[in-house]
Amino acid sequence: MTSISIFMILLSVLFLVFIIRLIRQSTFTLENSLLWLGIGIIMLLFSVFPGIPEYFSTLFGFETMSNFLLVMAVLFSLIQLIVFTKHITKQTNEIKSLIQEVSILKEKIERMGKEK
DSSP states (O other): OOHHHHHHHHHHHHHHHHHHHHHHTTOSOHHHHHHHHHHHHHHHHHHHOTHHHHHHHHHTTOSSHHHHHHHHHHHHHHHHHHHHHHHHHHHHHHHHHHHHHHHHHHHHHHHHHHHO
């Protein structure tokens, strides 16, 4: 085993430990934590068995494994960006709705105060 393989295995294990600590601290939602745990496990698998990414890079026609891994990282980042944008849009709409409800309730309370 080469020193780069050992370094990548160590890095993958540290990444998994970091993700598990964030999950225990309730920093992530279940959906996000499963995604990051999956990425950590894939990183560990690719570190222990470097033939797996080599096989897929050859299968998909990439000249080098590093190009394949870079494309996979970019695609993962784009998927994460879409998921986060979806969550932000949903929360923005919920905030607008809450603001409207609070404004209506505030108006009703003011009217009731003036009637008394």
